[in-house]
Every structure is written in C-alpha cells, then in structure tokens.
Amino acid sequence: MVNDERDERFAGEIGGVLRAGPASTAAARARIMDAVRAEPRPRREGPVAVFGRRIVRHPGLALLAAASIAAFIALGRAVRVEGPVQPIPGTGVQQAATQEPAVHAPVVPAAGGPPPAEGAVPVQFVLVEPKARKVSVVGDFNDWDPAATPLDSSKGVWTTEVEIPKGPQSYAFVVDGSKWIADPGAPRAPADELSAGYSMIVVGAKQ
Amino acid sequence: MSREGRSGPVARRVAIVTEPTVRGFVGVDTTDAAIVRRILDGETESFAVLVDRHHARCLRLATRLLGSVQDAEETVQDAFVRAYRALGRYEERDQFGAWLTRILVNRCRTALVRNAREARRFVSDEVAANAASARDGADGAMWRAEVERALAALPAEQREAFVLKHVEELDYDAMAEITGAGISALKMRVKRARARLRALLEGESSDGE
Numbered sequence: 001m002v003n004d005e006r007d008e009r010f011a012g013e014i015g016g017v018l019r020a021g022p023a024s025t026a027a028a029r030a031r032i033m034d035a036v037r038a039e040p041r042p043r044r045e046g047p048v049a050v051f052g053r054r055i056v057r058h059p060g061l062a063l064l065a066a067a068s069i070a071a072f073i074a075l076g077r078a079v080r081v082e083g084p085v086q087p088i089p090g091t092g093v094q095q096a097a098t099q100e101p102a103v104h105a106p107v108v109p110a111a112g113g114p115p116p117a118e119g120a121v122p123v124q125f126v127l128v129e130p131k132a133r134k135v136s137v138v139g140d141f142n143d144w145d146p147a148a149t150p151l152d153s154s155k156g157v158w159t160t161e162v163e164i165p166k167g168p169q170s171y172a173f174v175v176d177g178s179k180w181i182a183d184p185g186a187p188r189a190p191a192d193e194l195s196a197g198y199s200m201i202v203v204g205a206k207q
Numbered sequence: 208m209s210r211e212g213r214s215g216p217v218a219r220r221v222a223i224v225t226e227p228t229v230r231g232f233v234g235v236d237t238t239d240a241a242i243v244r245r246i247l248d249g250e251t252e253s254f255a256v257l258v259d260r261h262h263a264r265c266l267r268l269a270t271r272l273l274g275s276v277q278d279a280e281e282t283v284q285d286a287f288v289r290a291y292r293a294l295g296r297y298e299e300r301d302q303f304g305a306w307l308t309r310i311l312v313n314r315c316r317t318a319l320v321r322n323a324r325e326a327r328r329f330v331s332d333e334v335a336a337n338a339a340s341a342r343d344g345a346d347g348a349m350w351r352a353e354v355e356r357a358l359a360a361l362p363a364e365q366r367e368a369f370v371l372k373h374v375e376e377l378d379y380d381a382m383a384e385i386t387g388a389g390i391s392a393l394k395m396r397v398k399r400a401r402a403r404l405r406a407l408l409e410g411e412s413s414d415g416e
Binding site for chain 1: 251254255267268283284288291292293294313314316350351354355370373376388389397400404409
C-alpha cells in the first residue's frame with residue numbers, strides 16, 4: 001500500500017515531465033492541411049442510407065447469417081465456413097439470439113456484389129449480440145478504426161462484409177463503441193502486448 | 208537541481224504548448240461540433256481550426272506512445288486525414304477531441320505493430336543506470352530524456368495506459384472509451400506501469416510486477 005502511494009506520487013511527477021511534448025509547428029499543421037485538401041470533401045453519412053444500401057446489396061445476408069449461426073450451434077463448436085452458405089430450413093435468429101456470447105465465424109459470402117480488389121477476398125463477419133446498440137469490426141484491414149466498418153443488425157444478428165487482403169489478419173469486434181471483444185468463433189491472434197483478445201483469420205487459405 | 212525544481216518550468220511550457228489557437232469567427236459558434244457541421248456544409252478549410260486546436264495534444268500523445276517525434280508527426284497527420292475522411296460518420300454526442308484521440312491511438316497501435324521498432328528500444332538496466340546519474344545531476348534535459356527512455360521500456364499496453372492517465376490526465380471512463388479495454392484492466396496496467404517506472408528511475412523494488 002505504501003509502495004502504491006509512492007508509485008502514484010512518482011507517476012504524477014513523471015507525467016508532469018512528459019507533458020512537455022514536442023512543439024506543434026505551423027509547418028506540420030500546414031502539411032496536414034495539404035494532405036486534407038487532396039481528399040474528397042467529406043459528406044454526411046446517415047445511418048438509414050447506409051443500412052438501406054447494404055440491405056439492397058445483400059438481400060439474403062440476415063438469412064445466411066442465421067443459417068450459419070444455427071449450424072455452428074448444432075455442431076457445438078465454432079467452425080469456419082469457406083464458400084457459399086446454404087440456409088438450413090427451420091432455423092432462425094431467435095434460437096441463436098439466446099446463445100451467449102455470440103457464435104460466429106467469418107465466411108465468404110454467396111455470389112453477388114462487386115468483385116473484390118485484386119488480392120482481396122470478401123469476408124462476411126457475423127456477431128450475435130442482441131443487447132448491443134452498435135457493433136463494428138476493426139482490424140489491420142481498416143487500421144483498427146471503430147468508426148470505419150459498422151455492422152448492420154437484424155434482430156440482434158450483426159453482419160457486414162469486408163474485402164480483406166489475403167493472408168493472416170487479426171481483428172476484433174467493438175460493441176457499443178467501447179467494448180472490444182475477440183471473435184468467439186475464431187482462433188485468437190498470437191499474443192503480444194497489444195493484440196491480446198484479438199482474433200485471427202487467414203484470408204484466402206484453405207481451412 | 209531537484210526534480211521538484213524542474214516541475215515548475217515544465218508546467219509553464221505545457222500551458223503555452225497546449226493553448227488552443229482559435230481562429231477568428233466573431234459571433235459564430237466555434238465549438239468543435241459547429242466547425243464539423245460547417246465542414247460538412249462545404250467549408251472544408253475550417254478543418255484547419257480543428258488541426259490548430261488539437262495538433263499539439265495529438266503530437267504529444269503520439270510521441271509518448273511511439274517514442275519518436277518523426278513517427279508521431281506522420282501518425283498524427285495520418286490520424287487527421289482519416290478523421291477528415293470519416294467526418295460524415297462523426298456523431299455530435301461524442302466530443303470531437305475524444306473521437307480524434309480514438310483514431311490516433313488506433314493509428315499508433317497500428318504503427319507499433321507494423322514497426323519492428325516496437326521491440327523495446329532500451330535495456331532496462333541501462334535505463335536505470337543512466338537515470339540514477341541524471342537524477343543526481345543538474346541537467347533537467349537529461350532527466351527528461353531518461354524518463355522518456357524508461358517510458359519506452361514499458362510494455363506497450365502499460366505505456367499506453369500510463370500516458371493516457373498521467374500525461375493526458377484522462378479518467379478511467381475516458382480511457383476505456385478510447386482504448387476499448389475494461390476499467391479494471393486499465394487500472395492494473397497503470398499500477399504496473401507506475402511501479403515499473405519507479406523501479407527503473409529510482410531503483411526502488413516494487414510489488415507491481
């Protein structure tokens with residue numbers, strides 16, 4: 001306890017020393033603005049428009065998700081699915097939604113949608129999280145930006161499709177903007193200081 | 208010079224470095240949220256106001272997380288550009304500064320993972336030996352350099368938690384929002400970082416590890 005108090009006092013002192021950061025120069029800020037001017041003008045992105053566009057693009061997404069989730073539950077373990085997923089008659093989201101936490105595995109979606117960029121493969125992410133208000137997926141493919149790749153919800157089943165470069169990719173889900181969770185249906189990333197709790201997939205590999 | 212003696216000038220420099228530079232909008236709402244609205248309405252040059260306001264803080268944070276001013280400048284520029292691209296997704300209920308910090312911390316994480324330089328740069332024994340010398344000497348710059356080296360010797364997640372808590376002076380709720388880590392985990396990381404830093408810089412044994 002005494003050590004804790006000393007550590008805390010010392011930390012406050014160290015924090016004061018470190019608060020003197022490098023100077024923000026006009027030149028550095030000008031470089032940022034030059035880079036910004038090369039970007040397209042940002043536009044408001046309403047959630048309804050995003051949701052609607054994705055539903056049109058993937059009309060069978062929720063059904064595919066429910067089917068794949070039910071299949072995983074039936075098997076009693078998480079598995080990865082390569083290739084199109086076939087719906088399983090008589091299964092639905094309600095059964096999956098009672099499972100805690102989510103059961104999911106990234107899958108390659110059925111035909112449809114634009115072709116992926118060269119060297120990239122479309123991967124479908126599914127997370128069952130009925131109580132979540134929003135879910136996104138973060139990984140090397142979107143620079144771990146929680147705002148970059150939101151998932152769409154249908155009765156608590158959150159799905160999205162992302163084109164991901166081939167090769168090993170670590171990723172995680174972000175629930176309600178702050179809770180980072182590993183994918184319960186995928187292997188964990190090799191542990192290092194910052195990736196503990198992340199998941200790992202190998203895109204484009206036979207599994 | 209004692210460490211207490213050095214803390215005064217440091218604090219004054221901080222006040223100068225972090226003071227926001229607000230461009231003149233007389234009679235106009237100059238909150239970050241209002242400026243974002245203006246940018247989305249087409250006044251894209253107003254983004255310079257946000258850059259002016261947040262650049263110093265972002266540069267300091269990135270420098271402390273990455274251990275290199277050059278890497279930090281590149282990463283901060285990247286974070287601002289990404290924030291600009293994603294501005295349409297910014298939700299006003301979030302503080303722009305917190306939102307930008309989330310982007311920056313994630314960019315720093317990516318930079319650390321991608322850089323082989325993430326490997327600890329300094330040997331702990333070397334840090335401890337130099338720190339003892341600097342602490343007893345009269346050179347404040349040397350002491351600060353040793354503090355920076357000790358910080359760089361921490362595991363990345365402890366360094367991140369320590370910087371957010373004791374340099375950026377955020378509370379644990381804000382830290383959890385930015386890092387995605389739980390509050391208990393953050394408290395443990397901060398506790399371990401404090402103990403490790405003290406052990407490195409004062410040569411004190413600690414039960415924090």
